[in-house]
Amino acid sequence: xxxxxxxxxxxxxxxxxxxxxxxxxMAYDTAIDFPTPxxxxxxxTFGGILAVCxxxxxxxxxxxxxxxxxxxxLAFNSVEHIMRDVNHGWMIRYxxxxxxxxxxxxxxxxIARGLYYGSYKAPREILWLLxxxxxxxxxxxxxxxxxxPWGQMSYYGAVVITNLFSAFDNVIPGVGTxxxxxxxxxxxxxxxxxxRFFSLHYLLxxxxxxxxxxxxxxxxxxxxxxxxxxxVKSKQDTVPFHPYYTVKDGFAILVFMILFAWFVxxxxxALGHADNQVPANPxxxxxxxxxxxxxxxxxxxxxxxxDKLLGVLxxxxxxxxxxxxxxxxxxKVRSMRYRPMARWFFFxxxxxxxxxxxxxxxLPDDVVIPIGHxxxxxxxxxxxxxMMSRVLAIYxxxxxxVVLPALGLLEKTLPVPETIxxxxxxxxxxxxxxxxxxxxxxxx
Amino acid sequence: xxRLRPTGWNxxxxxxxxxxxxxxxxxxxxxxxxxxxxxxxDPNRRDFIHIAALATGAVGAAAVAWPxxxxxxxxxxxxxxxxxxxxxxxxxxxxxxVVKWRGKPVFVRHRTxxxxxxxxxxDHAEMRDPATDASRTKPGKQEWLIVIGVCTHxxxxxxxxxxxxxxxxxxxxxxxxxxxxxxxxGPAPRNLDLPTYEFTGPTKVKxx
Amino acid sequence: xxxxxxxxxxxxxxxxLALAVLAFAAANLGGGVAQAKTNAKEPQEVxxxxxxxxxxxxxxxxxxxxxxxxxxxxxCHSMNLLSYRDLAQPGGPFWDPKHPNLAPAESxxxxxxAAQYKVPDIDPDTGDVIQRTATAADHFKAPFANEYxxxxxxxxxxxxDLSVIARAREGGPAYIYSLLLGYEDAPANLTxxxxxxxxxxxxxxxxxxxxxxxDKVPEGxxxxxxxxxxxxxxxxxxxxxxxxxxxxxxxxxFLAWAADPHxxxxxxxxxxxxxxxxxxxxxxxxSYRRIWRNIAH
Numbered sequence: 001x002x003x004x005x006x007x008x009x010x011x012x013x014x015x016x017x018x019x020x021x022x023x024x025x026m027a028y029d030t031a032i033d034f035p036t037p038x039x040x041x042x043x044x045t046f047g048g049i050l051a052v053c054x055x056x057x058x059x060x061x062x063x064x065x066x067x068x069x070x071x072x073x074l075a076f077n078s079v080e081h082i083m084r085d086v087n088h089g090w091m092i093r094y095x096x097x098x099x100x101x102x103x104x105x106x107x108x109x110x111i112a113r114g115l116y117y118g119s120y121k122a123p124r125e126i127l128w129l130l131x132x133x134x135x136x137x138x139x140x141x142x143x144x145x146x147x148x149p150w151g152q153m154s155y156y157g158a159v160v161i162t163n164l165f166s167a168f169d170n171v172i173p174g175v176g177t178x179x180x181x182x183x184x185x186x187x188x189x190x191x192x193x194x195x196r197f198f199s200l201h202y203l204l205x206x207x208x209x210x211x212x213x214x215x216x217x218x219x220x221x222x223x224x225x226x227x228x229x230x231x232v233k234s235k236q237d238t239v240p241f242h243p244y245y246t247v248k249d250g251f252a253i254l255v256f257m258i259l260f261a262w263f264v265x266x267x268x269x270a271l272g273h274a275d276n277q278v279p280a281n282p283x284x285x286x287x288x289x290x291x292x293x294x295x296x297x298x299x300x301x302x303x304x305x306x307d308k309l310l311g312v313l314x315x316x317x318x319x320x321x322x323x324x325x326x327x328x329x330x331x332k333v334r335s336m337r338y339r340p341m342a343r344w345f346f347f348x349x350x351x352x353x354x355x356x357x358x359x360x361x362x363l364p365d366d367v368v369i370p371i372g373h374x375x376x377x378x379x380x381x382x383x384x385x386x387m388m389s390r391v392l393a394i395y396x397x398x399x400x401x402v403v404l405p406a407l408g409l410l411e412k413t414l415p416v417p418e419t420i421x422x423x424x425x426x427x428x429x430x431x432x433x434x435x436x437x438x439x440x441x442x443x444x
Numbered sequence: 445x446x447r448l449r450p451t452g453w454n455x456x457x458x459x460x461x462x463x464x465x466x467x468x469x470x471x472x473x474x475x476x477x478x479x480x481x482x483x484x485x486d487p488n489r490r491d492f493i494h495i496a497a498l499a500t501g502a503v504g505a506a507a508v509a510w511p512x513x514x515x516x517x518x519x520x521x522x523x524x525x526x527x528x529x530x531x532x533x534x535x536x537x538x539x540x541x542v543v544k545w546r547g548k549p550v551f552v553r554h555r556t557x558x559x560x561x562x563x564x565x566x567d568h569a570e571m572r573d574p575a576t577d578a579s580r581t582k583p584g585k586q587e588w589l590i591v592i593g594v595c596t597h598x599x600x601x602x603x604x605x606x607x608x609x610x611x612x613x614x615x616x617x618x619x620x621x622x623x624x625x626x627x628x629x630g631p632a633p634r635n636l637d638l639p640t641y642e643f644t645g646p647t648k649v650k651x652x
Numbered sequence: 653x654x655x656x657x658x659x660x661x662x663x664x665x666x667x668x669l670a671l672a673v674l675a676f677a678a679a680n681l682g683g684g685v686a687q688a689k690t691n692a693k694e695p696q697e698v699x700x701x702x703x704x705x706x707x708x709x710x711x712x713x714x715x716x717x718x719x720x721x722x723x724x725x726x727x728c729h730s731m732n733l734l735s736y737r738d739l740a741q742p743g744g745p746f747w748d749p750k751h752p753n754l755a756p757a758e759s760x761x762x763x764x765x766a767a768q769y770k771v772p773d774i775d776p777d778t779g780d781v782i783q784r785t786a787t788a789a790d791h792f793k794a795p796f797a798n799e800y801x802x803x804x805x806x807x808x809x810x811x812x813d814l815s816v817i818a819r820a821r822e823g824g825p826a827y828i829y830s831l832l833l834g835y836e837d838a839p840a841n842l843t844x845x846x847x848x849x850x851x852x853x854x855x856x857x858x859x860x861x862x863x864x865x866x867d868k869v870p871e872g873x874x875x876x877x878x879x880x881x882x883x884x885x886x887x888x889x890x891x892x893x894x895x896x897x898x899x900x901x902x903x904x905x906f907l908a909w910a911a912d913p914h915x916x917x918x919x920x921x922x923x924x925x926x927x928x929x930x931x932x933x934x935x936x937x938x939s940y941r942r943i944w945r946n947i948a949h
Contacts, residue, residue: 038949063512067519080733080816083914085520088511090914091921239947243494247940250501254933261929265922266705269819277820277911278812287855379867421948493942497935504932524737524757524789534777 005029030220035238036245037226039420043113044224045252046106048245052253053103054212058205060096068148070198072191075150076279094268100142101271102260104294107135111322116346118334119225125326127218132323134211139295139319141204144197146292151276156289158189158197164302167309188282228417229334237420288363296360297353301396303364304389314393321400328400330408338414342407349399352392359389527652529644532588540604542593545651549593549601550639551612551625552649559610559623560586566609566622573635577624580638590641590649591625597632612636693834693852693871695826700905705919709909714745716888717906720899723886725814728806728877730794733815734910736766737788743916745906762788769793807847809876818904818911825904827853832900835879839870848874 007028009015018025067086069078082089111131114120120128147158162183169176185192223232232238239245263270271293275286291299301318305311321328336343364386371382417423518526528545532552535541540553555563563577581589593601593612600616607613608629609622619630626635641651701710718739721731739746740759748759756762770783771793786793795811796802803810818824831853838850841864856873859866881903884894892898909915 038947059512063515066516077733081519081521084733084738085522087514087517087519089515089519090918091511092515094918243943244947247497247936247943250497251933251936251940254929254936258926258929258933261922261925265918265925268918274820274822277816373867376866491939491942493935493939497932497939500928500932500935504928507928520737520741520756521735521789523755524735526755526757529787 006033030216030241031246032240032242034220034241035223035232035235036241037224037232037237037420038239038244039226039228039237039423040224040245041227042252043109043117043227045249046110046113048249049106049253049256050103050110051212052256053099053106054205054208057096057099057103058209060092060099061202061205063092064096065202068198070148070195072150072194072280075148075194079149091264094264098260098263098268098271100145101292101294102256102263103138104142106256107138108294111135112350115325115349116336116343117225117227118229118329118331118336120326121329121334122326123222124218124225127215127222128326129323130211130215130218132319134208134215135322136319137204137208137211141201141208142292142294144201144204147194147197148201149276150194150280152278152280152286153273153276153289155189155280155282156285157291158193160289161291162189162193164312164315167312170309190282225334226420227335227337228420228423229338230417230420233419234421290361293357293361296358297356298360300356300360300389301393303360304386304393318393318396321397325400325404329404330406331404331411331413332408333413333416335416338416339407339411340414341411342404345399345403345407348395352395352399356389356392356396359385359392364389527650529648529650531648533647537587543651545592545639550651551589551591551593551604551636553589553591553604553623555587555589555623562610563622563624563626566626572627572633575624575626575635580624580626580635582641582643585643588643588649589623589625590639590651591636592639593636595619595632596627596634596637597630602636691857691869691871692855692873693830695823695830695853696834698826698829698901698904700825700901700908702905702908702915705923707919708916709743709905711745711747712890712892713902713905714909716886716890716892716898716902717904717909718745719888720881720886720903721814721906724880724899725903726792726795728795728802728811729814730796730802730811731792731815731910732794732813734792735788736786736790736792737762738910738913739765740788741913744909744913757788759788766790772797806876809847811877814907814910816911818908820911825908828907829900829904831875832879832881832903833896839864842870845874848876849878851875 005025005028007018007022007025009018009024014024017023064082067078067082067089069075079093082093084090086092114128114131143157143161147154162180165179165183166176168179181187183193184190185196226232273290275288278286290296298315298318302311302315305314331339331342333339336346362385364384366385367380367382368385368388369383370380373379374381526546528543530541530543530552532541532554535552535554537554538556538559540551543550543552560577567576568574578586580591595602595614595616597614597617597619600614602612602614602619602621604612607620609620611623611625611628612621613619614621614630614632617631619632620628621632621636622628624635627633639651641649644650701708701713721729737757737759738744740754740756740762741747742752744756746759746761746765747756748754748761751759766786766788769786769790769792771786771790772781773784774780775782796805799810812820818828821827823830831851834853835849835851838844841862842850842858843861843863844850845861850870850872851874852870852872854873854875858873859869861874862869881896881900883896885896886894886899888894888898888902892902912918
């Protein structure tokens, strides 16, 4: 959208179209000609992987919606109908269910890449914010999608999360209850809730697609970040997106598909819960309610805070940290490759988040490190899951609110290369370069 | 549209001249970047490996598309009801039984001798869709006429026993069928369609 | 940092490793989630023919398992999601390999089995509820008209529907096998409530029924079903000895099939997909290397 376009329509039809709706030009500029830093590593392939995940979810989702029935009395059986009677229904369903997990796996890697390489820093703040919006929409979509099979976990997951809003009764009496009644469309999670969740679950992915369009637009204004964190200075620093990154992304997508296929065909229920194979029963709660794995860190933070309202605020606050990150990090250096102290705090942050996820899957009173026994019941006591959640949650917030602001000012960074090409030039610099390379298309 | 250019940062859009679209003497670096251009411009040099990868991709795409398309074909439970067995012992002479088959009505008509005779008499009368009475029944079971109860004009369900020929009359646009379900008057183009059926017992018929 | 010191293949390897670590973490988080803390005994180690990526169902065993279900379990447990025609689908207990393309609903075996049962229907002449002979398209006959009738006949407890039970319980078929065979006399100090039975494999909290030391509550819980699988309860038509172990193994196999009838097809498709993906990935990798070979990066 910015800069000169090199597209030259070749055929008469292309010229005719280009004058009326330059869509081929736009595609050419965006995905073929686009100058991309030549030093991107494999962490940069996850954007393409995410786009493929979104397309897969939409296509399989639309096909599933042809057979699914969003009625509390029929939903569970309609999913079983898909699994048993619809031609290849089992495969489409497993692709969709495991696809959601793969989608989140990819988005977490993509976010981690952004955190490590400073992709959220100026001038890419809007790009980062749009990404956070996409992440929020993904979470809403996944939450509603999980309710649709109407199993025990589906039902009680909906109950727990929608009940969170009743915490606002502590702020203004009655407001929280009004909100939850409105969300439910009744006095409890029931058929009305299921129907609206189905409607919104169908809608949101298309909103995600729209925001993805904005996300790519916002990316293409300044261009991609790169592992060195240094801006593109000359043509030497870039290669055209096609074929260099179309094929590299294609390769990365295929490796991702291998992992995806392994789950779909050999371990399709591994990421799910046995309790969700039991039809929802409003009168009998399962012994252990847990959300899907990708929500576990936030679930742990929610339970870590003893107060209901503060727990809710803590959970939403942990996501809000991502939104304000560009203004928290004071470092002038983008890439943590050149920020040796920040790098270690980052790895600790990743470990803390995974640890929080582990905690979220356990009961709060489970003991992590046993220290002694209770005199009366004889049960082991010690460092419990909820204590560990608190420690890790404190580090999670401290990383954003204390570490990153302080480090930028205090840290001694490594020297940053002048250009993208500098690290790969042989000793002697640019003078050596001309004459050394041949065109890749010539043999030899 | 205003081109937005962030100030203070390098503009990553490379102009054509910078990309070395012209003669590349002494500018091998640009040549490297332009490799794709030359590659595209000279299809004879296109590497086999790229074609192989693309072809494999096309095969994969087709293999993925098929299950998605086939999932829209009738599912197992629909196919299970593709044929039904019906007990017709309770259908008295001169009456019809309406049975639902594949979502449509089927008329199982127990014809009287008079109705059969009237139909046979008209075997060679002038009609839009000529057919003999025998061709529309099973041998030895002439009293049973089994037709799909959907008017071949625009799909309404004809009424039993009315109309000039005592067969059926479709109230929507006035099609008249005789006692063999043949169209005699009105706009319908074809006789009432015959489903596949066979008698699996003296009073049991399997339709479909 | 990484890509400047390692070659391209090193980066790729690192990336694959990272993905694998993340996936492992994810699977274990998911698995850890699923294995909620209960005090039930771990299911016995028992092997089934359908386990693993190359597993298959033994059709004879499926038939034996169906017989156990039909003669023992179906008196109380419904299987509402299965139809008689499902028994004749490819890979099922009564699929006929000699007629592989016969529609399952047309299978003479499915029709014959269905014809043994009467299912409720409405008489179109009178509007009354009647019992008519089942066809292959009908769902399995349910033992009780509704949940209330089921509870009334079983002391308030609802015998769960068995259509997906092998997927709805931690441990799956091994759990079912262990539970069916695992009934034990309740230890002294454990008060068993009326109408219930002690089973060490059953999940539950018995601490309020235990009079002994608090940290020595026995494993297991109370189940409303008495022991059903005993020797010679079912006579197998293929002369397999009617030991309770064989009966339990057969019905666990059958229930595993009923919960996931496309399991074998899924695994076979998976192997084909993986082979295709490995080839495709290799070709694409070579294409990528060829395109990038002269770029210093």
